[in-house]
Amino acid sequence: TMVYKRMVEIGRVVYVAKGENEGKLATIVNIVDGNKVLLDGPASGVLRSVRNLKDLQLTKFKVPIRLQQRTKNVEKAWTEAEISKKWQESTWAKKLAARKLRSTLSDFDRYKLMRAKQARNRLVKVELAKLKKAARKA
Template identity: 45%
Template sequence: DIVDQKRVVVDGPESLTGVSRHMMPVRRLSLTDFKCRISRGARDKSLKAALDGEEVMKKWSETAWAKKLAAKEVRAKMTDFDRYKLKAAKKKRAGEVKKATKKSKK
């Protein structure tokens, strides 16, 4: 819903997307290509039904933007041991790449 020229009302719904209904400045929004046909002032139930009907969340999860956010979340939740395993795997991979490039130069 549009409040004025600079503010809009954004709604998730929270149960589906984690975004609660709130006002937000237009300049902080990032638009996507996904559209959903709903009426102004739609309630959570009708909004959720529209999102499910057009499979917007499924389409969103397949985008590079969503995958990048998911990877960022996974990295943020890593434990010390997970970070160590990642470092060791990267080191091993770099060694393999170095060995392969050295072999191809000869």
């Protein structure tokens, strides 16, 4: 059985984790050697460049392109596969967005968040108590 679902392959969409264009998506257009790949991300503003695999994280998305496809064709395939839209809906992207939002919170926002959590936890506690009581009776 295959353990790995995400392979370094032509058309694999990657997330640039560090270096320039950090936090953007790009597509693997060619594989240079065991450590480096040629990236292109016309839709996300990543210029065609060779990057080390250590700076990249593979996503579950794949674009149907051929080896060394030209930038405009990569963009066309990307748009047709609706990668940007699918990425926005992925848990990974949502987590990143939440982290970004959280880092920009003001003191008052943090306070409101704390109070909202307390209110939610109170509701949960009350419901749990009801369930426990019902279970004791049964």
